[in-house]
Amino acid sequence: MPSPAATAPSHAAGDTLWSAFRPLLPLMAAVYASFFAAGMALPVLPRHLHDTLGQGPLWVGIVMGAQYLASIALGRRWAGQRLDALGPRPVMVAGALGIAAVGVVYGLALLPAAPRAATLVLVAARLLTGVAEAFVMTAALGWGVARLGPAHAGKVFGWIGVALFGGFGSGAPAGSWLHAQVGFAGIALATAGAPLLTAALAARLATPPPAGGIRPGFLRVLRSVRLPGLALTLSSLGYAALNAFIALLFDLRGWGSAAFAFTCFGIGFIAARLWLGHLPDRIGGARVAMPCVAAEAIGQLLIWAAPTPLLAWLGAGLTGAGYALAFQGFGVEAVRRAPPQARGAAMAGYVVFQDLSMGLAGPLGGWLAGTAGLPAVYLAGALGAAGAVLLAAWLQRR
Numbered sequence: 001m002p003s004p005a006a007t008a009p010s011h012a013a014g015d016t017l018w019s020a021f022r023p024l025l026p027l028m029a030a031v032y033a034s035f036f037a038a039g040m041a042l043p044v045l046p047r048h049l050h051d052t053l054g055q056g057p058l059w060v061g062i063v064m065g066a067q068y069l070a071s072i073a074l075g076r077r078w079a080g081q082r083l084d085a086l087g088p089r090p091v092m093v094a095g096a097l098g099i100a101a102v103g104v105v106y107g108l109a110l111l112p113a114a115p116r117a118a119t120l121v122l123v124a125a126r127l128l129t130g131v132a133e134a135f136v137m138t139a140a141l142g143w144g145v146a147r148l149g150p151a152h153a154g155k156v157f158g159w160i161g162v163a164l165f166g167g168f169g170s171g172a173p174a175g176s177w178l179h180a181q182v183g184f185a186g187i188a189l190a191t192a193g194a195p196l197l198t199a200a201l202a203a204r205l206a207t208p209p210p211a212g213g214i215r216p217g218f219l220r221v222l223r224s225v226r227l228p229g230l231a232l233t234l235s236s237l238g239y240a241a242l243n244a245f246i247a248l249l250f251d252l253r254g255w256g257s258a259a260f261a262f263t264c265f266g267i268g269f270i271a272a273r274l275w276l277g278h279l280p281d282r283i284g285g286a287r288v289a290m291p292c293v294a295a296e297a298i299g300q301l302l303i304w305a306a307p308t309p310l311l312a313w314l315g316a317g318l319t320g321a322g323y324a325l326a327f328q329g330f331g332v333e334a335v336r337r338a339p340p341q342a343r344g345a346a347m348a349g350y351v352v353f354q355d356l357s358m359g360l361a362g363p364l365g366g367w368l369a370g371t372a373g374l375p376a377v378y379l380a381g382a383l384g385a386a387g388a389v390l391l392a393a394w395l396q397r398r
Contacts, residue, residue: 039171065362169266
């Protein structure tokens, strides 16, 4: 059995989302710094690969999807096990230093080399990104649940997600501006520097002791969260499509920079969390997720058929709003199925299902874009969200 010290929350939270804001604020700041650094490359890397290195959509998909394959193979499992065994502080510090190392590898891709060699260096950078981001996110979620208690897991997913996508949403336009000013070298330097703030914040925070008790194997934990995890896989397809291919879609349609689409996604995500983020803890995760993934499907259809950038921005905002509460709602369902001594592994295992979607969506989306055109990627995202609606209904009945 876990010890009382390991299971008792160190901060109380009420029924509203805002009651959890102050206890989670230091963790949110740490997550924001790391994902701001990671987000700067999102609108820049696809165009750098396509325009500077001459790579097609398939290689763009491979590079952008590589980080999620690394998360599946190593990052989430290792992070969850280290979190349960050591506590969150060393896991978060290791993740922050890993993101800083990504910036160094980006710099290596600028050394004189053939385009294909530079592309492979960028693959290595994205693989390292997958492991490092998994460490930061898993540590933040585990730290938050330890602070507030598992009854407030939805609020933890809510606020940590606000910090994550706030970092992405503001990092993307900052990266576009920086790239326009000083080129890809500026992205490399900023990516190496910004996550050091995360390490500094984590070093100053009080950390809970690791949970006691016998921990089940990671695969057993993964099976316990498989139904909400599968729903997350399907609902993540739209986010993956926007993440990897929206910059190329805007170029194809002659709309200019796609950075504002990332910002619209982030605005939708944060607005939904702030307005409705208390509901999964109150009325149930699946009940909240079902209408939200339906909204995500509508957003993907808008991007697929958009004749103007305005409708594409609206679609990105709807995708962000729907995905925000889908991730949170299905996450609550996953935490409630996890044994207390393996909650770190359970949260890491749940996010593995997102990584699966993101990892496969890159190369498969690149193949689909090459055969049926770039807009078809967003039609596939809409179909995935529709499948998540059915799974949410099934979870609600059970």
